[in-house]
Amino acid sequence: MKHIGLLLGMALIAMKASAIKITSLSEINGNELLITEIDLSNRGIVEFPEIILQCKNLETLSLRKNGFVELPLELGKLEHLKKLDLSENQNISPLQLNDLFDSCVFELDELYLEDCALFFLPEGIAKQESIAVLDISDNYIQTLPYAMMHMNRLENADFSNNKLRDISWLSTKWWALKEIDASGNEDLEAAGLLMNLSFQDNIEKITVSNLSVIPQEFKYFTGKEIVFKNCVIPDLPRHKYSSKIARISFENCVFPKPEKIVERINSYAKPGKLTFRNTEHHQLLPFLNANVDSLDLRDNQLTLIDPVIEMEKLKWLDIRSNPVSNKSLDFVSNERPDITLFASEPIQESVGISPPFPGREPQPEVVKIQAKKPQVVPIGKTIFNIPENAFLTQSGEVYQGPVDIEYTEYNTPEDIFLSGISMTTNFEGEPYMLSSGGMFRFEAKDQDGNELQANPSQPIQAKVISQSSRPNMQTWRMNDTGVWVDYGEDNMDEVFKLDKSRLDSIMKIDFGSLIETNVEYVHNRYVPIIKKGDRLKDFEISFELLNTDWRTNKKIRLTSENDIEVFTRDYHSEFLCHTNLVYDGDSSAYYQEKLEAMHDYCSKTYSKLRLKQSRYESYTKQGPNFITELKLSPDYENDNFDLTFKFKDSVVNIPVVFKTRSDHYSSKPKEISSYFNRYQYSFKKYVKEKRRNYFKIVPYIKKAKKAMRLRALNAEKARQRNLFDQRGNNKLMLSIGSVERSVSMDGFGLWNCDVRSRMVAPRNMGDEFYSVAGEMIDDKVEKVTVIDKSQNGVVNFDGKEKKFFDKNSKNVIIVFFASVGVGIFKSWIDNIRGNKLELKLLDPTSAEKEIESLIKEDS
């Protein structure tokens, strides 16, 4: 047996080792069963590639930013699929998405449906109970399906920029939740959501917006980070028992009494980092007395920062993009030299082209054309629209003969690094890194090899298929001195994106009057109680019933036009509350401690939810429900009963027997049977009530579903129409990419679509470098290159100056030593201790060959 297990293990390891990640469809043939990861994002795909369905062992599928409409149902048969990314596919049919999730066999861990123009979330998604990461941001979703209450493994949820109204009830069911972003939902009941999330144990980060009052229950919040967006913050409820919050961010917030907030922060919240964005100067000034380690004041209107010298704990201050006077800056620098101050971008400006490894630059592609006629020439990922008389000779005459076009493209950070092209620019005296959305070199030669010039009166139009859909990018051209010159904003066109103004009109026509039905289930709460039993090492279990405040006799209540609240009495759970059960297992001490801990925890938490003014002892319907339903089932093999209930997201199963009045063999079974019959009767009563409620709700839900389907059909028709129009205009772009950027070339050379970008969280990398073995590398540093894979840019530092990298980005840091060789560090994999980087050292002779593949590797 052992040998078989060993063989199986080895086979599994071998399978893992041979798992393949591919990025183009041509790589699939012959490797169908080995492929585990497919990334076809931004490929301009208009028809779902059927060949993907043959990859039976596929685990990760990314089809982000494409243009396909139909999703085949066979996709649901890929049983190993764990991660599905369909983001930014606005043409995707919501009906087919619905059908796919209704019939699929896979159990996803991660699902991304960001910016898919969804008007409703298919109910089948809620059946994917194993989902840990769910991203449905930037859609038009109004309500979440109530079946999502079963998604108790959900850890990271992004619901931002939708039209959600109330998800506070659902949030109490997601016990594993760590991060949630519910910002940008204007009609969301954010206060209720924040209240319910404050009781969650695992929560680490919450992002909320549009709050006018922060609920008092926020003082129980135990997470590490909170982000308030577009809020009015009159108070920050914390008390002396509240835990510390590591990071607090205020974006576009208004503080009626900022001094009060500062006091709360200093006394109770005690954050390590405070962040402010778009805050007015007079509102920010009081916060310069906060007792924090780091203060991020980027993008505000601060003119004076003198008060920060009083902040004893402050070590890190970011005031980039603020009109702070030089006098104030000098004052702070002199008074507090211990503060790491970022007044401008911490990078060094460079110009021109200096390849780090000459001879390994990307090589040009040569295409021959005739200059006589106007023509459209696609080369690589760029489509050139060349008019007639577009080329001039060196003497300025129009050239009409055959032309050799030399085209080189630099799309990836690896290409940019190897080309050695400078990616920095100076704007108003401050250096910036250029984040590239597509760069190419265009040169033209006549038959004899003489260079041709561009005709300024007949510019060539280039459409660059960009990997970035970032708006506000500019067109840049490198001049003869090696400096990038700004040619104004480029025209970005996302081929498969729906026209938002048209989409909004669809919303108004089809969705304006109809709102989806939102169902919320309310239950009573239960708290376990432990008593000592008759026999040695025995204990008795009973439960305390906490009545939920309901006030009316009606079980179903319409809270608004289409919001339903259903109160279902758990008769069977109530019966078990009035019955004493005796533990009947062999690890009584363990269960006793567990139940006692539950009792303490529940009592403590529920005491905060108790209504003080009610006539009878009752509790608010908001707040968590730790123990949802008590169930009993006979275990005939072990001759006892299993008491089952859900405590948060875990199922608790305890072997019990009923506590009987007599222990005699003639009366005990009868008594047990009697108890069980009463339990069955109460369960029957509960099922009947549930049935009654169900049939009352069903018409509402059916009506909503019918309307939803109609709306989806209409929306789909509009999308199809839009798609038809779009594709007619962009036939050449299909199957290349989804984002095009237009460049009007009045000269040849290096052209670039870029945006000036800042580091989000600059971090000093220090002057000491260590090898992977932990030994210090004692050698002179000549140059350090930081390749920012997230921003698609490259920055160089010389050996003497302070060197920084962005903590929030995916960076490859390459250190060129004088004699040892080249060291490489990947920020998302390798270790960093304090400010000391652990570098992988490459031999100087072979570094050139290895470094290219090392940068490309994602893991």
Next chain:
Amino acid sequence: MNKWWLGILILMLGFSGQAQNRKFLIHLNKQDPFKYDEIAAGAERLDLINLNTQQVCGVVLNGVNSQLSKKLREPLVQDSLLNKICYSGVQTYSTSRYTKRKTWKKEEKNINYALKLNHSRHKMFAAYAFKVDLLDLPGRDKFYCDKRNFDSDLHLYAGHRPKIRNPEHEDYVEPVPLFAKTEQQMVETLLELLESNGCMRNIMSRKFTRIGMAVRMEERSLYRTKRPYMYVVMILSGKQNYHTKKKDKLERMVELEKTYE
């Protein structure tokens, strides 16, 4: 002063009671579960001096199951755990447990605890302890013990002790030696006992499905003017949920409940 002595005496009695309980559980802890070979009762007499308890138990269990088969009932299954508990009980119980009902009730609690400790899957039980007469002589007939006479292995003889021992005397009467019961007789006696104390009713009922027993020969009843006897501990057990199973419709209702979600 007398009060002090009385107090100490009561304390000692308390300790001795606790010791009795512990004695049983310690003995039980050392034992391994076992089973008897069930065999039919023979016509030969029991050897009381070296009583084969394993065989006796096998014969009795066979006798009990044959009674059940006569009434077309399923036989009781021999339970090794119950045998183990019975064996520990019969070895450690004091004589009062077999005679006084009050003391036996205390012992039933210990058996309940022993069943729990050993993770028994049959929680309902009925336990019995009794003495079984092994002398082949009707109940009220007189007998005497004569250690000088070796005609009987048990040195027991019927009637009154003779005053004349000389065989040549004209009034001399030859003593009639008494013997132990045969296996069949022993089983019959035991079944009668079971019938009389209500155990047979439980055996015949369907609620008990398992049986365990153990016997011990009382050696102090040999070679003296006493009827030789053995101690028997018997436990019947069954499922306490057997009533529940008949009326269990819960599974169906749970399935029904899911349809209304």
